[in-house]
Amino acid sequence: MKLIDIIKNSKYEVLKGNLGMDISGIEHDSRKVTKGNMFIAINGFTVDGHNYIGEAIEKGANCIVVEKDVPIVECNITVIKVPSTTDALAQYAAKYYEEPSKKIKIIGVTGTNGKTTTTYLLNSIFSVNNNKAGIIGTLGALIDGKLIKIANTTPDALTIQEHLKAMVDSKTEYCMMEVSSHSLDLNRVECIDFQVGIFTNLTEDHLDYHQNMENYYHSKLKLFYKTNRFNIINGDDKYGRRLLDDIKNSIPIITYGLDEKWDIYANEIRCHGKGVDFILNTPKGSIPVNMKLLGKFNVYNALAAASCAFQYGLDLSTIKKGIEALYGIKGRFEAVPIDKDFNVIIDFAHTPDGLEKVLTTIDQFAEGKKVVVFGAGGNRDRSKRPIMGETVAKHADLCIVTSDNPRFEDPDKIIEDILIGVKRVNGNYVAITDRREAIEYALRNAQPKDIILLAGKGHETYTIIKDKVIPFDEKEIVYDILNTLEK
Numbered sequence: 092m093k094l095i096d097i098i099k100n101s102k103y104e105v106l107k108g109n110l111g112m113d114i115s116g117i118e119h120d121s122r123k124v125t126k127g128n129m130f131i132a133i134n135g136f137t138v139d140g141h142n143y144i145g146e147a148i149e150k151g152a153n154c155i156v157v158e159k160d161v162p163i164v165e166c167n168i169t170v171i172k173v174p175s176t177t178d179a180l181a182q183y184a185a186k187y188y189e190e191p192s193k194k195i196k197i198i199g200v201t202g203t204n205g206k207t208t209t210t211y212l213l214n215s216i217f218s219v220n221n222n223k224a225g226i227i228g229t230l231g232a233l234i235d236g237k238l239i240k241i242a243n244t245t246p247d248a249l250t251i252q253e254h255l256k257a258m259v260d261s262k263t264e265y266c267m268m269e270v271s272s273h274s275l276d277l278n279r280v281e282c283i284d285f286q287v288g289i290f291t292n293l294t295e296d297h298l299d300y301h302q303n304m305e306n307y308y309h310s311k312l313k314l315f316y317k318t319n320r321f322n323i324i325n326g327d328d329k330y331g332r333r334l335l336d337d338i339k340n341s342i343p344i345i346t347y348g349l350d351e352k353w354d355i356y357a358n359e360i361r362c363h364g365k366g367v368d369f370i371l372n373t374p375k376g377s378i379p380v381n382m383k384l385l386g387k388f389n390v391y392n393a394l395a396a397a398s399c400a401f402q403y404g405l406d407l408s409t410i411k412k413g414i415e416a417l418y419g420i421k422g423r424f425e426a427v428p429i430d431k432d433f434n435v436i437i438d439f440a441h442t443p444d445g446l447e448k449v450l451t452t453i454d455q456f457a458e459g460k461k462v463v464v465f466g467a468g469g470n471r472d473r474s475k476r477p478i479m480g481e482t483v484a485k486h487a488d489l490c491i492v493t494s495d496n497p498r499f500e501d502p503d504k505i506i507e508d509i510l511i512g513v514k515r516v517n518g519n520y521v522a523i524t525d526r527r528e529a530i531e532y533a534l535r536n537a538q539p540k541d542i543i544l545l546a547g548k549g550h551e552t553y554t555i556i557k558d559k560v561i562p563f564d565e566k567e568i569v570y571d572i573l574n575t576l577e578k
């Protein structure tokens with residue numbers, strides 16, 4: 092594509108070179124630059140991309156986009172200065188990939204918990220309706236049925252546009268995108284035409300980044316001004332109700348919850364060991380649903396997905412079939428198949444509310460002891476740690492407090508933070524820093540009918556220690572330990 096076609100209609104100043112050249116691709120990471128690329132220098136949290144311009148040029152970049160004055164002497168290089176390279180990345184990527192978000196129905200899902208689950212429920216509903224759908228989120232980018240790894244729940248603007256383009260090329264009709272508060276705050280989702288915004292809930296998390304719930308809430312609010320068709324809000328959530336007051340635009344808002352005052356609601360809820368039965372009520376009638384996902388909290392996720400599908404005009408029986416067709420999501424309340432008289436469940440709960448919801452669900456059918464192996468991520472919200480400890484200690488017979496992606500923090504210090512909460516309610520605990528040893532302790536001491544919950548890592552098959560990503564597949568580890576114990 093011609094450089095001028097990428098940058099026209101944006102604010103820029105040409106510091107050097109001409110605009111007639113062809114651009115073979117856009118990059119913000121010098122390590123990935125290839126011949127003829129435009130390199131956009133981003134000043135990040137760790138390093139400044141402006142320091143990697145030399146490397147980008149060596150690798151063949153012919154156009155450099157900056158927001159600072161950086162001397163560039165090399166010949167045949169065009170240098171463009173813009174007010175914000177982060178914004179330019181979003182704008183130029185959208186242009187380069189031919190504005191894919193205008194050619195696909197994009198549904199943004201935001202909230203502290205339930206985003207991934209809601210996107211997969213919607214995927215199942217669209218699939219029953221024979222609509223091709225894709226996903227961008229925590230589990231990766233699901234494009235044309237293939238799951239591609241991505242670094243973040245909501246990746247950088249360039250990656251999003253690239254994936255949207257691939258979805259358009261594969262004739263995908265809908266894209267469900269998890270929209271994290273970080274992405275809204277860091278302008279990763281600029282230049283994307285969202286048709287729909289879904290709000291699941293807002294509870295304590297990410298306060299390392301946002302500092303307080305107010306800032307966190309205001310980041311989430313931004314999504315509902317980016318949408319052009321309708322917004323869907325959980326009316327039972329305190330912050331959801333606040334959104335109902337705060338969102339001031341002309342598109343319809345559909346509310347959902349467990350109260351009949353909401354547009355879409357569930358009642359006659361019956362939770363059991365194989366799922367949840369409920370009646371789905373809409374302005375166009377009601378239908379019984381036998382959901383296979385466990386826990387009352389998943390009724391909320393189902394309602395979020397159902398509200399969206401309903402507003403798109405899908406009929407109730409399709410919505411019902413779609414919800415019922417989803418048997419599980421990797422690392423979300425996933426029972427590990429083992430031939431034992433106790434149960435092991437892997438779940439991604441890594442917030443106080445997520446833990447509360449999962450443990451309340453376990454309380455409903457647990458016959459033996461509840462043992463929870465959990466930690467908290469390093470270089471992440473510290474204030475949630477004692478609350479997580481207290482929440483688990485209130486439900487569990489034994490808390491096995493351990494590590495969960497310590498990153499650059501001392502894992503024992505993180506454990507101490509969690510134990511403040513555990514001790515506050517006189518919880519029964521052991522602290523075992525090494526997560527594999529912690530799991531082994533749980534398995535070795537398991538009694539008939541016990542439920543062992545491995546919380547926090549869910550689908551993750553790695554552990555992050557400093558900047559190293561080390562293989563750590565909890566399911567494999569469970570099998571491995573059980574094999575060793577049997578010998």
Ligand SMILES: CC(=O)N[C@H]1[C@@H](OP(=O)(O)OP(=O)(O)OC[C@H]2O[C@@H](n3ccc(=O)[nH]c3=O)[C@H](O)[C@@H]2O)O[C@H](CO)[C@@H](O)[C@@H]1O[C@H](C)C(=O)N[C@@H](C)C(=O)N[C@H](CCC(=O)O)C(=O)O
Nearest residue numbers: 119120121133135136137138140143243244245247271273
């Ligand atoms: C705090 C944060 O969000 N950081 C994100 C940010 O990293 P950063 O600012 O540190 O980037 P940097 O390393 O300083 O690099 C700056 C620039 O120099 C470039 N560079 C860097 C090195 C080099 O050799 N050459 C080069 O050109 C980089 O490509 C980049 O453009 O930009 C990176 C690239 O886009 C992201 O991967 C990274 O996410 C990190 C991994 C992260 O952990 N983010 C978390 C906090 C996050 O975003 N989480 C949310 C919420 C999750 C949820 O609750 O679901 C998410 O959406 O994932």
Ligand SMILES: Nc1ncnc2c1ncn2[C@@H]1O[C@H](COP(=O)(O)OP(=O)(O)OP(=O)(O)O)[C@@H](O)[C@H]1O
Nearest residue numbers: 203204205206207208229388423439440445448449
């Ligand atoms: N509606 C909900 N309310 C509270 N907790 C939930 C809800 N849905 C799921 N959870 C809990 O949160 C965990 C993560 O669920 P899910 O992956 O759907 O959320 P997410 O919002 O995508 O999380 P992340 O921010 O990490 O991407 C689940 O494993 C479960 O423990």
Ligand SMILES: N[C@H](CCC[C@H](N)C(=O)O)C(=O)O
Nearest residue numbers: 441467468471495496547548
């Ligand atoms: N997307 C979340 C996942 C956290 C999962 C947990 N395993 C951790 O590392 O804290 C985050 O980046 O905060």
Ligand SMILES: [Mg+2]
Nearest residue numbers: 206207229269
């Ligand atoms: Mg997610």
